[in-house]
Amino acid sequence: MAKESLELLKGTLDVLILKTLSRGALHGYGVSRWLEEATDEAFQVDEGALYPALRRLEKKGMVEAEWGRTDTGREAKFYRLTADGEAELARSLSTWSRYVEAMGRVLGSPATG
């Protein structure tokens, strides 16, 4: 808990969810866990925002959901990426990497550094 959490930028949650689901079907709790672990708890995922985001992605046809059981035998709703979702993820990734690269170039330039 030593590190300070970063607030998620607007619109980034969707990409993170898609990325998370690209590894395989997962329930909402699993998504939030994985996000925290993968970012080394740098991102504080607001669980209250996670579920509406999942539903919106479902409505857009990026993910589809199905009830199932966890390893521990608990029932949970599992989300899976659709073909549309994969395409959207690919698009977002390329946008993000260009964005990051551009930001890095500006912020890392010697003039200000």
Add this chain to the structure above:
Amino acid sequence: MKREGRTPSGRVVGGAADEDVVRELRSHVTLREDALVGAGWDRAEARAEAERSLGDLEAVARECTEIAKSHQRAVRRSRMFETMGQDIRYGVRSLLASPGFTVVALITLALGIGANTAIFSVVNGVLLRPLPYPDPDELYWIDEVAQSGRSMTVAWPNFEDWQRESDGFRALTAYSPRTATILGGAEPVQVPSANVSEQFWQVFGVQATQGRLTLPEDHVPDVAPVAVVSDFVAEEVLGGGSAIGRSIDISGRGYEIVGVVDRSFDFPAGAQVWVTAETGDPGSRTAHNYRVVGRIGPGSTPQAVEQQLDAFQERIAAGASASDLAYLATGVNVVPLREELVGDARTPLLILLGAAGFVLLVACTNLASTLLARGTVRARELAVRSALGGTKSRLVRQLLTESLVLATVGAAAGVALAALILRVLRRLGEGAIPRLENVSVDGWVLLFALAIAGLTAVAFGLLPALRGAEGGQADTLRASGRANAGRRGRTWDILVVVEVALALVLLVGSGLLIRSFATLLSEDGGFDPSDVAMATVALGTTRYPELADHVLYWDRLLAEAERVPGVSSVGLLTNLPVTSVPNGRVALNGDPNDYGDALYLVASEGAFGALDIPLIRGRLFDERDGPGAPHAVVVSESFAKEYWPDEDPIGRLVSGGGMDNYWEADPVVFGTVVGTVGEVRYSELGRPGGPTVYWNYRQRPFRTRFGATLLAESVTGDPSLVAQPLRSIVRQADDQVPVQIRYMKDVVLDSLGDRTFMLFVLGGFAALALILAAVGIYGVVAYSVAQRTREMGVRLALGAQPDSVRGLVLKGALRPVVIGLVLGVLGGRLLSGVVEGFLYEVEPSDPLTFVGVSLLLLLAALVASWVPAFRGTRVDPIIAMRAE
């Protein structure tokens, strides 16, 4: 799905939360709780922490529920469209799979919808669309009413007084329609025109597009005459450039053009030139030469105006002499202008709209029975679909979609067809139906076509769809559709009955019209129109100021015409038979106070020969009757009988009163009767002629100035052979005179315009209904024969004669036809009264017509059922018995 949800700890989540949402959130809390317990937490604390980390549970649940609901809605919608798309695709596919059926159905629909759309376009343009003037509901037509109740056009002095006698008019105008001969362009041209009084433009709310309209100072006698023309005249007749200030010669008088109006304003009836009507002549209250239209302001009502003018006319009539009273107005009649303009067209149009509706009903019946037959053929397919889980409503929807697809395509074809039919209608209705130029396919018409297409689809599709879906049961699979044959058979019989009855009603109507028309055409009008070509010439008074000049012109023209090869007889007549001829008072026996009533014509002796009007007594005009000689007059036989019964008319004295200026001469110039001729039907072909006087053009040329017709009878019997030479001699005689060659037989046909319109359109509809009915009967019989192939095979194998089997089929097929005929005859008797006004010497109950059209329809039904019956019994019995 709305159910109250609880979180694991028992907190109530928003009443409207979706069950699925609550379940998911609960699962989240459980999983987190498990994880925390795994990390050593106390379970109660773990649960509290898990719930806390979700934040405002209610808000989250609400948000998720909203998204879920809108998602569900979207899914439902897209599924519906998908189903509809499927139904349409399926419908199109199954229609394409049976092209024969589809083509016949589409043609049937296109004909039914096309006929209705075309007639509705006419009804819409003529009856429904408002008049194209500002505040058209303020415009009223005012007629004079005589003591006898007869309507008359208006006498100028009455019109002048009405403006003072009523305070209800915002504007009031009198006009008289004319034909103007315009000189000043490349060629002399005749166009419809009108002489209009001062407030004409205010009444119609017209603005000039160039120059100005006529002003009050133009509407006084003895000022330089001015004219307003349409841009058609300005551009096409006068050849462009600014028309303002140009001088033109209109019907022999010089005018200066002061203004141009848009050609879309063409009141009265096609007018393109307007000049002032005020002549300074006080006029007579018995000379009904004007028509009056008023704009009644919001402060008054037509009833109030009528009362005021009635009171005035009563006062005038009270002071009149007994002899004048018959020609005087004792009251007025104020009617909406549109009603007056549409006038007699309303009845025929509504009759035709009804007839078109009948055609559509026949088409629907036809389609319903065809679809029903198809439904039986498809019963297996439908049964399979139903067995595979298609619900009844789904099947009905599918079959209805198929009908809708058919109807939509049919409607598109129908609208295209309607545009074609409209062209024909416009030509047929010219002259018979007013405002036809307003008729077009507009938004309302398209809406109408769409509406009847939808109704049609339901009408012809619903019954078969319900039957088809019902048939989709398990027993159908076993019975291959034969189980329902009996009930279907009855349904078909009823459809055939309806179809035949409807078609017969239309046939009765058109049969009566055809009989009337034939009777009318065979009517002897007292003249022979078949071989006469003619040219009407109006010389006017500017270039021919002297009456003697008119006589010289006609002398020369007649002499030239006589030399044309192929012409057997030439003559001059001021008015033509079956058009309408001016009538008026004639003085008798040399006494100006002893008078009767007669048609008044000016003629040359050759006119009687050209039209084959027989001389009965005495002689025609000849060289003895020169301009200086005592006036000679020829009268019709009925004139002689009417005024000198049982006496010899030859040598009697007659003069035309008010019809020419010899009446005003002092003393009145009388003529001597030199001969009598046969009756000619001058007013219309269907009305016997009346007393008629003919004056010699050399002696009384007065009326020839305003137009007289050169008649030339062709030796060969074909008048078109003399048209060209006739045109050139009129050109040569004076190249400033417009020439248009017409044929007398066309004049006769044109005079029957409203009858031909009704005849052709109703006849066309009846023919359509007959064909549709025959096709429908054919389809039903062909189908039932196909269904009974096995049974017939058995009969034939058991030794039945093909003829007797055929007889059986025919008997079954003709029973509903005969019932339909009986109902049709009854319906025809009920409805034939509506065409009574169009009948001529034929009763609406004319037995010959009823029997004739019934036989015609029976014959068509016989042929339509014999063909499939014959085909069905020609098969090998063994093959037939194996048939399923």
